[in-house]
Amino acid sequence: MSSSPARPTRVGIIANPASGRDIRRLTSRASVFPNAEKASMIVRAIAGLQAAGVHEVLLMPDKGSISPLVYRALDMNGPSTEGQGVRFLDMTVSETIQDTLTATEAMRDAGVTAIIVLGGDGTHRAVSLRSGQIPLLALSTGTNNAFPEMREATVAGLATGLIATGAVPPAAGLRRNKVLQVHCDGRDDIALVDACFTGHEYIGSRAVWDSAVVEELFVTFAAADGIGLSAIAGQLEPVSRTAQHGLHVRCAPVGDTPRRVHAAIAPGLVSEIGVREYSHLVPHEPVLIEGRSGTIALDGEREIEYHSRSRIEVKLDPNGPVTVDVAATLTYAAQHRLMRGYVGDAA
Numbered sequence: 612m613s614s615s616p617a618r619p620t621r622v623g624i625i626a627n628p629a630s631g632r633d634i635r636r637l638t639s640r641a642s643v644f645p646n647a648e649k650a651s652m653i654v655r656a657i658a659g660l661q662a663a664g665v666h667e668v669l670l671m672p673d674k675g676s677i678s679p680l681v682y683r684a685l686d687m688n689g690p691s692t693e694g695q696g697v698r699f700l701d702m703t704v705s706e707t708i709q710d711t712l713t714a715t716e717a718m719r720d721a722g723v724t725a726i727i728v729l730g731g732d733g734t735h736r737a738v739s740l741r742s743g744q745i746p747l748l749a750l751s752t753g754t755n756n757a758f759p760e761m762r763e764a765t766v767a768g769l770a771t772g773l774i775a776t777g778a779v780p781p782a783a784g785l786r787r788n789k790v791l792q793v794h795c796d797g798r799d800d801i802a803l804v805d806a807c808f809t810g811h812e813y814i815g816s817r818a819v820w821d822s823a824v825v826e827e828l829f830v831t832f833a834a835a836d837g838i839g840l841s842a843i844a845g846q847l848e849p850v851s852r853t854a855q856h857g858l859h860v861r862c863a864p865v866g867d868t869p870r871r872v873h874a875a876i877a878p879g880l881v882s883e884i885g886v887r888e889y890s891h892l893v894p895h896e897p898v899l900i901e902g903r904s905g906t907i908a909l910d911g912e913r914e915i916e917y918h919s920r921s922r923i924e925v926k927l928d929p930n931g932p933v934t935v936d937v938a939a940t941l942t943y944a945a946q947h948r949l950m951r952g953y954v955g956d957a958a
Contacts, residue, residue: 619666622775623718624653625711625738627730628676630752644752649729650680652750656727656768657685657697663772665696669721671714672699674706708737715741725775725935727767732758732839732910736803739790739932746774746785748935757804757832757839758788758910762937770940778949781933784940789831789857789894790931793907794924795915802909803932805830805841806925811906811913819908822874822882827900828860829892829925839911842874847889857892857927897926 626649657668672678678699685697700717704710711730715738718726727748728738735749735758748771749759773779791802807819808827819825819840832852833844844850844858863885865871870886892898900923907915907923917923944950 620664620772620776621667621669621718621721621723622660622665622771623669623671623714623721623723623726624656625671625714625718625726625728625730625734626650626653626673626677627711627734627752628673629706630730630734646676647680649752650677650684652729652752652764653677653681654684655764656750656771659765659768659770660727660772660775661696663769663778664776665772668697669718669723670697670699671710672702672704673710674704708733711737712741719743719745723775724777725771727771728759730759731756732804733912735759736801736910739803740801742932744933746771746781746933746935748937757834757837757841760937766941767935767937770937771935773940773944773949774935779940779943783943784936785933786852786936786939787929787933788852788931790928791829791831791857791909792924792926792928793909793915794926795907795917796921796923798915800909800914801931802829803831804839804910805844805908807840807908807911808900808903809905809908809913812904812916818912822862822876822884823864825862825884826903826905828862829857829898829927830860831857831927831931833858838875838878840876840908842876843872843884843886844889846872846874847886855894855929858889859892859898859925860889861887863887892927894927894929897924899924 628646702713725746728735729750729752748767751759751761774784791806793800793806806829807825809824811824830841830844833841833850835845835849837845844860850858865883865885868885868887871883873881873883876882902919904918906913
């Protein structure tokens with residue numbers, strides 16, 4: 612591998628201790644992703660980062676679910692975490708989504724050149740709200756995951772390190788993602804995967820698992836083999852992450868329309884959804900929604916309550932967060948013999 616950069620390279624790691632523990636464990640057959648495994652993933656990711664030449668790793672603290680496990684694991688393999696270039700951020704922990712937002716801001720201000728995120732779609736959405744143009748490595752540890760991927764953390768850390776140190780250029784290893792811009796009564800928000808309009812008038816338990824309440828659905832991409840609300844769109848017309856468009860689906864009660872699809876909207880839960888119509892969502896062209904009341908779920912969780920006088924605008928933006936393409940990054944590294952140079956192969 613090429614020599615280390617002149618200035619120290621910092622990478623952040625944000626692991627949500629609550630990911631994979633929402634109400635869908637009770638309403639469907641979603642499994643719990645243990646925090647012990649998240650801690651193990653952090654340690655493995657650090658090994659990959661350090662092998663790639665990253666000097667310092669900043670971690671988001673919590674109130675005891677993950678942090679002590681990481682401390683113990685690192686201490687078993689060598690000196691203190693400070694000596695290994697690993698430290699937890701000095702921040703107030705509330706055990707709410709504010710922790711993710713605060714940690715992302717602190718990492719951004721500290722000059723990290725990449726952030727590894729362990730969580731579901733909601734966690735990645737929160738990080739994206741504050742990360743700006745910092746590349747993200749999206750690792751899946753949530754209940755319904757469409758945006759992050761299941762990856763071995765060691766390999767993910769190695770790829771992230773190659774991007775963070777500049778060994779692999781952005782054009783070779785980064786991918787720009789689409790995002791939904793949602794504007795409602797002066798509030799601006801985003802969704803990485805889907806924005807769902809439901810007839811529920813209150814946010815309540817946040818997670819959406821009942822397909823009967825879905826009225827309209829907007830997606831940035833939709834895989835035919837996906838899970839979650841975007842799977843509804845995926846069964847109508849698959850849309851890739853790299854496609855220039857998204858999809859807008861208008862749903863209806865099953866008895867009110869002859870067009871229906873079956874989709875896996877949660878682990879162990881396949882639902883029948885009535886579809887009134889659907890169309891392509893073109894970048895930068897807003898869709899207006901008025902004259903109704905209910906809630907808007909962003910990436911599977913209800914976030915916004917609206918009423919009949921609300922003016923809502925949904926728009927597809929192709930300039931969303933940048934993520935590390937693990938396969939592309941490591942392929943570039945192999946083709947350019949970066950790892951051979953690092954381990955001492957002069958050929």
